[in-house]
Amino acid sequence: MQVKTNTLSNSTSSDTDEMLLEAYKASGDLELLSTLYKRYMGLVYSICLKYFKQAPASEDGVMDIFEQLIEKAKKHDIQHFKPWLGMVARNHCLMQLRKKSPDSVVRPEKSFMQSEDALHLSGEAYAPFELSDTQAQDKEVLLTSMEKCLEALVSQQQICIQLFYLEQKCYQQVAEMTGFAIEKVRSYIQNGRRNLKICMEKDKQ
Numbered sequence: 001m002q003v004k005t006n007t008l009s010n011s012t013s014s015d016t017d018e019m020l021l022e023a024y025k026a027s028g029d030l031e032l033l034s035t036l037y038k039r040y041m042g043l044v045y046s047i048c049l050k051y052f053k054q055a056p057a058s059e060d061g062v063m064d065i066f067e068q069l070i071e072k073a074k075k076h077d078i079q080h081f082k083p084w085l086g087m088v089a090r091n092h093c094l095m096q097l098r099k100k101s102p103d104s105v106v107r108p109e110k111s112f113m114q115s116e117d118a119l120h121l122s123g124e125a126y127a128p129f130e131l132s133d134t135q136a137q138d139k140e141v142l143l144t145s146m147e148k149c150l151e152a153l154v155s156q157q158q159i160c161i162q163l164f165y166l167e168q169k170c171y172q173q174v175a176e177m178t179g180f181a182i183e184k185v186r187s188y189i190q191n192g193r194r195n196l197k198i199c200m201e202k203d204k205q
Contacts, residue, residue, distance in 0.1 A: 158191030
């Protein structure tokens with residue numbers, strides 16, 4: 001399957017992800033961003049296909065996500081581009097699914113403030129919020145607030161929170177997907193959870 005790439009540059013580079021990203025931030029040269037993005041287009045396409053289940057929608061998602069990166073890559077402090085890009089791709093897919101059918105998005109199941117230790121030890125993870133039937137009408141407000149506050153977290157915390165809570169990955173899986181040490185993953189999740197809770201509580205006021 002060939003993903004549409006007509007708006008991306010055909011240039012190549014042996015520079016590291018970090019070098020290309022910093023050069024793009026400094027110059028705004030889309031060819032640099034294109035070179036970086038093309039390294040992970042297969043990853044982005046596979047994520048889109050997982051959510052959308054259809055090739056045309058997944059191909060469109062690849063292009064839409066590249067367009068988002070033009071601004072997002074400039075604004076965020078990105079320490080590890082590949083896992084950060086995966087997070088951006090997942091968020092894009094979830095938002096598109098919510099627009100089409102809010103009930104098609106996986107419903108959160110567990111309390112966000114519950115300790116994750118027992119689930120980590122058993123190799124299980126969970127989603128961060130529990131909504132009763134009487135709270136169902138507030139789900140959209142809650143998810144919107146969560147998305148806003150996730151954007152405010154540092155990139156490492158964003159990635160780990162996304163994978164652990166929303167993608168329901170265990171510590172070991174998050175470490176393997178991001179390249180972070182497990183103790184770092186644990187720290188990013190704990191600090192990110194605390195910061196996310198503070199942000200969302202302020203958002204309610």
